[in-house]
Amino acid sequence: MNIPKTSFPRIVIIGGGFAGISIAKGLKNKEVQVVLLDKHNYHTFQPLLYQVSTGGLEPDSIAYPIRKVLKGYSNFFFRLANVEEIRTGENTIVTNIGSLEYDYLVIATGSETNYYGNREIEINSMAMKTIPQSLNLRSLILENFEQALLTDQYHERDALMNFVIVGGGPTGVELAGALAEIKKGILPKDYPDLDTRRVQIHIIQSGDRILKEMSEKASQKAEDFLEGLGVQIWKNTRVTGYDGKTVTTDTDVDFETATLVWAAGVKGVEIKGLNAKDLLVGGSRIPVDEFNKVKGHNNIFAVGDVACMQTEATPKGHPMMAQPALQQGRNLGENLVRLLENKPLEPFVYRDKGSMATIGRNKAVVDMKNIRFQGVFAWFVWMFVHLFFLIGFRNRMVVFVNWVYNYVRFDREARLIIRPFNRNYNAFKD
Ligand SMILES: Cc1cc2nc3c(=O)[nH]c(=O)nc-3n(C[C@H](O)[C@H](O)[C@H](O)COP(=O)(O)OP(=O)(O)OC[C@H]3O[C@@H](n4cnc5c(N)ncnc54)[C@H](O)[C@@H]3O)c2cc1C
Secondary structure: OOOOOOOOOEEEEEOOOHHHHHHHHHOOOOOOEEEEEEOOOEEEOHHHHHHHHOOOOOHHHHEEEHHHHOOOOOOEEEEEOOEEEEEHHHOEEEEOOEEEEOOEEEEOOOEEEOOOOOHHHHHHOEOOOOHHHHHHHHHHHHHHHHHHOOOOOHHHHHHHOEEEEEOOOHHHHHHHHHHHHHHHHOHHHHOOOOOHHHOEEEEEOOOOOOOOOOOHHHHHHHHHHHHHOOOEEEOOOOEEEEOOOEEEEOOOOOEEOOEEEEOOOEEEOOOEEOOHHHHOEHHHEEEEOOOOEEOOOOOEEEOHHHEEOOOOOOOOOOOOOHHHHHHHHHHHHHHHHHHHOOOOOOOOOOOOOOEEEEOOOOOEEEEOOOOEEEOHHHHHHHHHHHHHHOOOHHHHHHHHHHHHHHHHHOOOOOOOOOOOOOOOOHHHOO
16 A cells, blocks of 8 residues: 555544544644545535435535545545455455555444345345435436336336335435425426426335434424425335335335335445454444444444444444534544553543434424424524535535525526436336
8 A cells, every 4th residue: 555654653544434534633643644545535425415316416515535634634644445354363454455554443434225135125226325326316317207208108107207215214304305396396397298297206114203313393394394295105114125116015005116215224334354243233333332442352443333332321322423423533533642642531422413304495304402493494504504514615615505596596407417327117118
């Protein structure tokens, strides 16, 4: 990897997501050598991926070059690398561009889509965890309408204009809200020769309410908002299969669709080594102590989505969300400095700042510690918070200007098929 040896201890961080970047910031200009590795050369702001999928934002506005984050940091090295294995006995990681020894290792690899072992769904459905996946979804949505124009068979058309989202968490809810806005404001103008009133948007949720991590009030309000926008919500329904044409469930309902979006769960990104099979807890997460130290290892830490810090208050670990990742990253960055200065470490204390979701124009739900609200004000709060946490002044400005433009013009101009998804539509033809 061509990284010089120095007298400073080497800290290797795998992953430049919320947690990895937050640790790096804490180690700026300290007496350490930091090597940050990521398989992408950019940081992704995942909470706005659904806006890329629905043409509301260009992908560049929610991505930020990792090298730019580290600009001006002394003793910092970034390498574009996919980490394939951790050899704990040799204090070494193995990547696609070579091996590297570490004194301290931080695993901040985040999470990936969890299909719960259903290979058929994995192959045929669309995920929305990365920018390339969001661009695929954007292309597919638009290609479906182009394809729907080419047939006079109602049955085929309906399947192409049917959107099924599995998972009623914030991702599913926000995507459904955005699709409903497109149906109302954009499709009738773009496709005057299609009866876009027949477009259907379904959310399938295995539990008895959507946004189940939020308050019942927020769930109910989100449901009302979505139903007002024409979204159909199927609760207590579990998807069992999707062959690329028909979605089957454990009830007597099934759906014909060219688009199944799987937003029903995530699991930690596993890397070979680290006795993973013995170590991992629910959701493929790595158990850590209150200092984010991986159980059984003195110089390996895990943070963010991939880490599971089980305490009395958090028996299943912290929520797999941006705030725990950012806060754990900040605490670990400070703790690594303390460790090297032989000072006692500070245990991680999570400050829950609440959660929120938006359901299209003027509509959002916000649950904070002592206050819960919904509607237009919640929508402004949602926008402000997302702008605040985006990395980079340019990105904030671009997103802000886009939102104002889209709001005033009822538009989403990034509805472009730049990189076709090229789905095979043969199954829908009679
Ligand atoms: C669609 C969507 C919407 C979301 N909305 C919200 C929201 O509204 N609010 C909220 O709080 N949270 C939201 N989240 C969750 C939030 O984005 C995550 O909790 C957060 O990104 C976790 O941060 P992290 O640093 O642990 O991982 P990530 O941010 O995922 O970063 C992990 C990094 O590791 C890199 N990586 C992984 N494996 C390797 C490897 N083997 N080698 C090299 N690099 C590797 C990845 O490229 C990535 O850059 C959303 C997530 C998604 C997918």
